[in-house]
Amino acid sequence: MAWIYLIGAGLCEWGWPVGLKLGWTEQGMRWGWVAFSILCIVASGALLLLAQRTIPMGTAYAVWTGIGAVGAFVLGLLLFGESATLARFFFVGLIVVGIVGLKLASPE
Secondary structure (H helix, E strand, O other): OHHHHHHHHHHHHHHHHHHHHHHEEOOEEOHHHHHHHHHHHHHHHHHHHHHOOOOOHHHHHHHHHHHHHHHHHHHHHHHHOOOOOHHHHHHHHHHHHHHHHHHHOOOO
16 A cells, blocks of 8 residues: 555646646746646655555655656656657656666565
């Protein structure tokens, strides 16, 4: 169950950078998106707390941030037209390999 919490925490990590990106425009603050970011941060932290009850802290934190980083990368490509270079995909792939490796090496 801890790994499900951890994956959920990582997925919530996707929401807050998107909310922050959409929360500030040329017209000013968009409070709905800022509130969405805060909700995602709180949910992510709460799920990480639950996951760390059985998953080692270093592993949980690395996987949590890795899922968040990969998700933010993909959402940046899909939603904001960020550059999709081979080098960027390669290095994000290394993060994915690290996440999978940590899961496989987990004592649980």
